[in-house]
Amino acid sequence: MQYVKSRxxxxxxxxxxxxLLILSLVEDQPRHGYDLSKLIETRSDGVLKFRVAxxxxxLYRLEKRGWIHGRWxxxxxxxxxxxxxxxxxxxxxxxxxxxTWKEFAAAINRIAGVEHA
Amino acid sequence: MPEWPRxxxxxxxxxxxxxxxxxxxxxxxHEDAMAALEDDVASATPPAPRPVEEIRADLRYAIRSLRxxxxxxxxxxxxxGLGIGANAAIFSVVNAVLLRPLPYHDADxxxxxxxDLHRPGVNEIPTSAGEFADYRDRSHAFEHIAAYDTLGFNxxxxxxxxxxEGAIVSASLFPLLGASAQIGRxxxxxxxxxxxxxxxxxxxxxxxxxxNADPAIVGQIVALDGRPVxxxxxxxxxxxxxxxxxxxxxxxxxxxxxxxxxxxxSHGYTALARLKPGVTLAQAQADLxxxxxxxxxEHPGNYRSGFSARLRPLxxxxxxxxxxxxxxxxxxxxxxxxxxxxxxxxLLLARAASRRREIALRTALGAGRGRLVRQLLTxxxxxAIVGGAIGLVLASWGVDLLIAAAPDTxxxxxxxxxxxxxxxxxxxxxxxxxxxxxxxxxxxASATPPGDTLKDGGRSGATHGRAGRLLxxxxxxxxxxxxxxxxxxxHSFARVQRVEPGFDATDLLTLRLSLPESRYTTxxxxxxxxxxxxxxxxxxxxxxxxxxxxxxxxxxxxGSRTFHIEGREPKRPEDQAEEQIxxxxxxxxxxxxxxxxxxREFTDRDNSSAPRVAVVNEALAxxxxxxxxxxxxxxxxTRDEPQWYEIVGIVRNIKHAGLDGADRPELYVPYKxxxxxxxxxxxxYIVVRAAADPLATAATVRHELARLDRDQPISDLRxxxxxxxxxxxxxxxxxxxxxxxxxxxxxxxxxxxxxxAAYSVTERTHEIGVRLALGAQRRxxxxxxxxxxxxxxxxxxxxxxxxxxxxxxxxxxLLFGVSAADPVTFxxxxxxxxxxxxxxxxxxxRRATRVDPLVALRTE
Numbered sequence: 001m002q003y004v005k006s007r008x009x010x011x012x013x014x015x016x017x018x019x020l021l022i023l024s025l026v027e028d029q030p031r032h033g034y035d036l037s038k039l040i041e042t043r044s045d046g047v048l049k050f051r052v053a054x055x056x057x058x059l060y061r062l063e064k065r066g067w068i069h070g071r072w073x074x075x076x077x078x079x080x081x082x083x084x085x086x087x088x089x090x091x092x093x094x095x096x097x098x099x100t101w102k103e104f105a106a107a108i109n110r111i112a113g114v115e116h117a
Numbered sequence: 118m119p120e121w122p123r124x125x126x127x128x129x130x131x132x133x134x135x136x137x138x139x140x141x142x143x144x145x146x147h148e149d150a151m152a153a154l155e156d157d158v159a160s161a162t163p164p165a166p167r168p169v170e171e172i173r174a175d176l177r178y179a180i181r182s183l184r185x186x187x188x189x190x191x192x193x194x195x196x197x198g199l200g201i202g203a204n205a206a207i208f209s210v211v212n213a214v215l216l217r218p219l220p221y222h223d224a225d226x227x228x229x230x231x232x233d234l235h236r237p238g239v240n241e242i243p244t245s246a247g248e249f250a251d252y253r254d255r256s257h258a259f260e261h262i263a264a265y266d267t268l269g270f271n272x273x274x275x276x277x278x279x280x281x282e283g284a285i286v287s288a289s290l291f292p293l294l295g296a297s298a299q300i301g302r303x304x305x306x307x308x309x310x311x312x313x314x315x316x317x318x319x320x321x322x323x324x325x326x327x328x329n330a331d332p333a334i335v336g337q338i339v340a341l342d343g344r345p346v347x348x349x350x351x352x353x354x355x356x357x358x359x360x361x362x363x364x365x366x367x368x369x370x371x372x373x374x375x376x377x378x379x380x381x382x383s384h385g386y387t388a389l390a391r392l393k394p395g396v397t398l399a400q401a402q403a404d405l406x407x408x409x410x411x412x413x414x415e416h417p418g419n420y421r422s423g424f425s426a427r428l429r430p431l432x433x434x435x436x437x438x439x440x441x442x443x444x445x446x447x448x449x450x451x452x453x454x455x456x457x458x459x460x461x462x463x464l465l466l467a468r469a470a471s472r473r474r475e476i477a478l479r480t481a482l483g484a485g486r487g488r489l490v491r492q493l494l495t496x497x498x499x500x501a502i503v504g505g506a507i508g509l510v511l512a513s514w515g516v517d518l519l520i521a522a523a524p525d526t527x528x529x530x531x532x533x534x535x536x537x538x539x540x541x542x543x544x545x546x547x548x549x550x551x552x553x554x555x556x557x558x559x560x561x562a563s564a565t566p567p568g569d570t571l572k573d574g575g576r577s578g579a580t581h582g583r584a585g586r587l588l589x590x591x592x593x594x595x596x597x598x599x600x601x602x603x604x605x606x607x608h609s610f611a612r613v614q615r616v617e618p619g620f621d622a623t624d625l626l627t628l629r630l631s632l633p634e635s636r637y638t639t640x641x642x643x644x645x646x647x648x649x650x651x652x653x654x655x656x657x658x659x660x661x662x663x664x665x666x667x668x669x670x671x672x673x674x675x676g677s678r679t680f681h682i683e684g685r686e687p688k689r690p691e692d693q694a695e696e697q698i699x700x701x702x703x704x705x706x707x708x709x710x711x712x713x714x715x716x717r718e719f720t721d722r723d724n725s726s727a728p729r730v731a732v733v734n735e736a737l738a739x740x741x742x743x744x745x746x747x748x749x750x751x752x753x754x755t756r757d758e759p760q761w762y763e764i765v766g767i768v769r770n771i772k773h774a775g776l777d778g779a780d781r782p783e784l785y786v787p788y789k790x791x792x793x794x795x796x797x798x799x800x801x802y803i804v805v806r807a808a809a810d811p812l813a814t815a816a817t818v819r820h821e822l823a824r825l826d827r828d829q830p831i832s833d834l835r836x837x838x839x840x841x842x843x844x845x846x847x848x849x850x851x852x853x854x855x856x857x858x859x860x861x862x863x864x865x866x867x868x869x870x871x872x873x874a875a876y877s878v879t880e881r882t883h884e885i886g887v888r889l890a891l892g893a894q895r896r897x898x899x900x901x902x903x904x905x906x907x908x909x910x911x912x913x914x915x916x917x918x919x920x921x922x923x924x925x926x927x928x929x930x931l932l933f934g935v936s937a938a939d940p941v942t943f944x945x946x947x948x949x950x951x952x953x954x955x956x957x958x959x960x961x962x963r964r965a966t967r968v969d970p971l972v973a974l975r976t977e
Contacts, residue, residue, distance in 0.1 A: 033128050034135045052132050052157050056125045082128055096477070 018058055019067075020101060021048070023086060023094040026068055030085035033059060059084060067093050133157075172495065179496035189468060190500070193461050196865070197504025200457030201550065202511030203450040203858065205535070205543045209516050210523075211443050212542070213533040215436050220355065220532065222295025223391075227431040228398065230262070230388040230405065235423045244388040246375040248412065249287070252388060252426070255408045258401035260393050261293035264386040269631055269800065270365060272327070273828040274340040280631065280832030281323065283365035284358075290366075291318075293391050294358060301335035301350030309371040315346045316368065321354035323364040341367070343635035343828070359387070361531055381419045389431065402428050435528045442851045443527075445928055449602065449858045452595050454546070456865045458554040459588040459595075463869060465497065465554065466585050467876050469562035476562055489563040497555025498548060505547025509540065522853070524846030557584055585873050586909055592869045593913025594920060596862035597950055601921040603859035604942040605932055606852040612934035613848065618670065618841065619771035621710035624661075625837035626811035627669055628818065630829065631800040640791060643798030646825060647702065647788070648721075653821045654805065659814050662806040664705040665788065669802040670773045671840035672833070675699075678792075680784065682741065683751040683761060694752075696737055697773070697781055700799070702788045706732075706768055708806050716748050716766030724789040731762040734770050737782035752784070754792045762786060775844045777933045804837075811836045851931060863953060871957040874906045878965045886970040895966040902965050906958030907951075914947045 025036055036059075037050045062068045067090030074080040086094065133154055140150035183190045218224045230252060231241040244252070249264040256262070265286040272279045291303035298318065307313055319334070328334050338345045346367070357363065374380065392401055405426040413420040469476075476489060513535045520530055561584060637643045647665060654663045668674040678698040687693045703721040706713060714735060723730050731752060738747045747767065753759035770780040786792065788801075807814040815834060822829055835843075878885070885898055925937040935942070 034132045037132065052129055052136075056128050056132070059128075060125055079131060081131065082124070100477070 017101075018050070018054075019062065020094070020097045022058065022062060022084075023067060023090055023097065026084050026086045027091070027094060030071075030083040032081040032083050034081075036084075062090070066090070171491075175492050175495040176499060178492065179499045182496065183500065186468070189464065193464060193500055194504050194507060196457045196460055197501060197547075197550065198507030198511055199861065200450075200454040201501075201505045201508030201543060201547055202515060203508075203861070204447075204454050204546055205508055205512035205539055206515035206519055207443075207447050207450045207854075208542050209512065209535055209539045210519060210527075210530075210533050211447050212536070212538050214443060214527060214529050215440055216538070217529075217532065219432055219435065219529075220357075224432065225430070226260075226392040226394070227294075228390050228392060228401065228428045229431055229434050230390055231427050231429060232384060233425050233427050235425070241427070241429075243384045244386045245381050245384050246369070246371055246386060247377070247381040247416075248384075249386055249388050250371065250376055251408060251412045252390070252405065253289075255411065256401075256404050258393060258396045258404040259390040261289050262388060262390040263287045263290035263293045264369060264388050265290055265359065266369070266386050267359060267363060268367075269629075269832065270341050270367075271343070271631060271633055271828070271830050272339065272341060272365075273343065273830070276327070278828045278830035279327070280629070280830040281364050282362045283367060284363050285367050285369040287369050287371070290358070290389070293389065294356075296352065296356050296358075298350035299353040300332065301348070303350055303352075304366075304368045308368040311370060311372045314368045314370050315344065316349045317341065317346050318350045318352060318366040319348060320352055320364040321356070324351045341365075342633040344633075357531075360528070378416060378419070381416055390428075398428055398430070402426075439527050441927075442847075442931060445602075445931070446851065446854055446858075449599055449855055452599050453858050453862050453865070454550065456592045456595050456862050456869075458550055459592045460865050460869045460872070461497075461500075462554040462557055463585050463588050463872055465558035466561065466588075467872070469493075469558045472562065480563075486563045490559045493559035493562060494552065494555045497559070498551035501547045501551025501554070502544075504550070505543050508547070509535065509543050512539070512543070519854075522850060524843070524850050526847045527850075557588075585876070589866075589869045589873050589909050590913040590916070592866045593910050593950065593954070594917035596859070596866040597914055597917025597946060598921045598924055599855070599859040599862045600946045600950060601917075601942055602925055602928060603852070603855040604946045605925060605928065605935055605937065605939055606848075606855055608935045608939060608942055609931070609933040610845075610848055610852050613776045613845065616772065616776040618776060619711055619769050620670065620837075622837040622841055624807045624809070624811050625709070626805040626807055626814050626818070626834070627672070627802055627837055627840065628815075628831045628834040629672075629800060629802050630665075630822075630831055632798040632826075632829065634797055636826075636828075637798040640797050644789060646798075647801070649825055650803075650821060651702070653824070654818065657817050657821070659808045659817055660805055661808050662704060662708040663803065664708040665702045665801040665803050666705055667700040667788075667799055667801055668773075669804060669840075670771050671775070671837070671844050672802055673774075674802070675773055678754065681753045681756060681759065683753070694741065697783045698792075699783055699785045700788050700792075700801075701785050705785075705804075708804055709771075710806075711771060712769045714767045714769055715746065716764075718766050718768065719785070719787045721789075723787040725791075727790075729760055729762040729790045730765045730787060732766040732768055732785040733764055734768050734780075734783045734785075736770050736780045737784055738767050740782050760792075762790070776841065777848075802833075848931075848933075863950065866950070867953045867957045870906050870910065870954050871960065873909070874902060874958045875961040875964075877905060878902060878961045881965075882968055885965055885968045886972070889968065890970040898968075899962045899966050902962035903955070903958045906954060906962075910951060910954035914950060917950075918943060918947065 021040055022036060025031060025039055031039070033056055037052075037055055041049050059068070059070070063070050063084070066087055068084045069087050070082045070084045072080045073083050136154060136157070137150050140153060141147070145153070219227065221227060230244060232244060232248065233240050234242060243266075244264060246264070249262070252259075253262045263286065265284050267282065267284045270281045270283045272281050286304070288304035288306045288309055291297065297303065299321065301318075303318055304316065308316055317339070319328070324330055324334060331337075334348050334351060337348050339348060340346075352366075369375075369386070390401075392398070405428065409424060409426050413424055479489060479492075480486075516533055516535060520533055523530055632643050632646060637646065651663050654660045668676065675697055677695050679693045679695040680698075682694055701719065703719045703723060706718040716732070718732060719730065733741075733747055741747065742750065747764045749763065751761040751763050753761050768785070771783065772778060773781060773783070803818070805811070805814055805818060819831065822831065888898060889895070921943070922938055929937045
């Protein structure tokens with residue numbers, strides 16, 4: 001029984017964390033999907049890795065919510081790529097998600113006694 | 118194809134190409150790189166949890182969150198339990214009385230056959246034995262036809278004499294209803310013939326009570342009306358017909374005399390028929406039309422002014438007049454539940470405001486809006502279902518109370534109970550209730566963008582405020598409609614109670630005596646019995662006066678008869694005078710204390726050797742002698758060799774059927790001057806004016822009766838006050854129930870107004886603090902809060918008044934002496950509601966004035 005509950009929380013967490021990761025990565029500059037997936041993988045030292053089939057639908061959802069904005073950009077000699085940048089609404093969500101995560105992590109920490117990295 | 122899959126597809130292809138290039142650049146083989154990509158694509162998103170798991174998780178979460186707030190949960194459950202319980206209770210009555218088929222085999226094919234003389238008041242007359250025999254033998258639309266008449270019997274021997282309600286029935290009645298005896302048998306056709314008809318079938322209740330459920334009862338002889346009859350059967354406990362009061366059945370006599378032309382006009386039997394399968398009411402009606410056409414031609418003398426037969430479904434006949442008040446009550450409880458929903462909705466909105474951070478966190482963690490709405494609705498539906506279960510328990514108690522309080526004019530009350538249909542109804546209502554009160558708060562709560570909430574620290578109750586105020590306005594409007602409805606009934610009831618019955622009902626004891634013809638074979642024997650009884654009673658100190666009448670006011674008994682007025686010959690047979698006839702003993706009006714307006718009343722000297730006399734009431738005098746006094750005029754009841762009765766007095770009108778009825782013309786004749794020479798004893802009501810407690814005098818009456826005739830039972834013993842109370846029981850029942858529901862509605866609306874005002878004070882503590890700090894007077898703050906609440910009340914009341922003006926028309930048939938737009942009610946009820954609303958706003962407003970500006974500002 002407990003299994004279901006923890007799985008659900010886990011799933012929501014992952015989904016929420018994915019949003020947070022993408023919003024943070026496009027905060028300073030526009031990026032395309034492949035770029036985002038590589039950055040997540042390298043910056044987390046390979047701990048976090050996005051599947052291609054979940055990354056792009058997620059980007060689509062975030063854009064539909066108005067948190068990021070995508071634009072096709074063609075560079076000479078390359079195929080066109082879709083670059084995403086953070087919208088003001090996305091910036092607000094990012095700020096709140098950051099504080100939520102901070103609270104959440106702090107709470108976990110208080111309970112579980114995990115040290116900050 | 119829409120744009121987005123193409124777009125995502127393009128991005129994904131690029132991604133895979135880039136990845137392939139990167140892998141190859143890192144030195145992997147083509148096959149190796151392709152395998153890695155396959156792997157990436159194949160292990161797509163994890164499967165979503167199955168719906169069942171999700172619901173289970175939601176339920177567990179809901180239970181936990183409800184247990185965390187026991188006070189909130191208790192208030193909500195109680196509100197819903199009461200609302201749903203009231204609905205379940207009223208529905209169980211509606212279910213038993215109106216919806217459930219009658220407890221007979223294929224009851225939807227049962228119809229009653231009434232005669233129609235095409236004149237007002239005689240559109241539904243019973244059948245004569247001759248007509249019944251013709252219907253039975255000549256029609257083709259029916260499987261069975263039966264006839265019956267209810268009748269009282271005196272059961273004597275083996276214990277105290279007892280007056281029983283019984284029926285004489287054709288042998289076909291039991292097979293028609295699909296009923297057979299539990300012990301022994303029912304009647305055979307041959308027992309409708311003279312000499313064979315001295316047999317009876319007992320009800321289960323009578324058999325258990327009087328004969329100790331003796332299994333050897335069949336074949337035993339009992340004394341009925343002083344004659345020996347043989348018991349042939351006992352019916353099962355579940356069998357009741359024509360109603361639950363009937364305890365004994367005897368065959369009706371269908372001999373040559375009953376079927377003769379002379380008796381063709383004596384319409385005493387109710388005819389019940391079962392349609393053949395597949396035959397419609399219209400087809401049966403047409404079939405009967407040809408039967409009546411034939412017998413009208415055969416007996417032209419009996420059907421001079423036209424006659425036809427009309428069919429009416431038995432179900433409609435039994436429940437017809439009960440339907441409207443019951444449906445109004447069901448509507449009223451539905452309104453109470455709506456108000457309860459509005460209140461719970463408001464509570465949830467307020468709680469959603471305090472849960473905003475929890476919801477924001479869940480959203481931030483990735484829960485979609487649909488997911489959140491589902492979660493919140495799971496919670497409200499869970500609450501509603503638990504509330505429904507509580508309601509069902511309350512309803513099963515409430516039903517007992519309802520049955521105890523209900524007037525015996527509501528048919529089939531014994532069948533009322535909580536059955537499968539009631540449980541199903543409650544379940545559906547609970548589910549609907551949960552969705553109804555849950556949907557608005559759920560949509561509202563989930564609509565708040567998470568960023569906003571987390572930033573402003575969970576204040577911003579503006580959205581809740583608006584929705585909450587609308588809900589309160591709706592509550593006020595709904596409860597006003599109910600209150601007006603209840604107010605109209607209360608006002609009507611007060612009016613009815615003030616109606617003068619035309620006699621003094623206090624200290625009157627009444628009872629019914631049916632002397633058996635087997636013992637009192639002549640009129641003189643009956644006369645001697647009453648003379649002896651009255652003489653003995655008048656000698657007793659606790660008896661002030663005593664008299665008798667064949668039909669007392671509020672006894673449910675009465676009847677009309679045609680008569681002739683001397684010197685007036687009606688041109689057409691239908692113009693002949695026909696009025697209520699009462700046969701009363703000397704001193705009747707004195708005993709009743711009915712004022713004699715003119716002339717005199719009857720005395721014991723108005724006997725068979727004295728000139729025949731009559732008394733009329735004012736209504737009759739006005740109708741038949743509008744411009745002259747009827748005193749001295751003469752009437753007779755037979756056309757040939759008329760015996761003239763001279764009118765010697767006029768009495769005030771007496772309410773006979775009910776205080777709310779019209780004054781009917783009545784013609785009184787002395788008991789000792791019988792209308793026809795053939796009359797022997799008649800069932801009479803004795804009325805005793807007691808010196809003190811009338812019920813205590815009952816012992817005196819029983820004692821004197823037993824001294825005269827040990828085997829003579831009495832029945833229908835009640836005080837006159839009780840009779841009048843009984844005639845008001847239906848009205849009182851509707852009034853009390855509607856008043857209870859309306860008070861419930863008013864209380865809930867008051868709580869709703871209080872809730873929103875209190876919430877608003879909490880929400881605006883900061884603002885109030887600022888205002889006070891800037892120099893506002895505490896009084897201004899109070900006015901501000903009260904004005905907000907009263908504005909809602911006024912808007913709600915205005916909507917309520919408009920709706921009530923439209924809706925109360927449906928209950929105009931339940932009103933008396935009060936119009937459906939009664940100005941008194943429409944002024945008093947909003948005033949009452951306004952007072953309650955004011956108190957509900959004033960209490961939180963007082964609290965607002967006690968806000969300490971410093972504390973309020975510091976909480977920021």
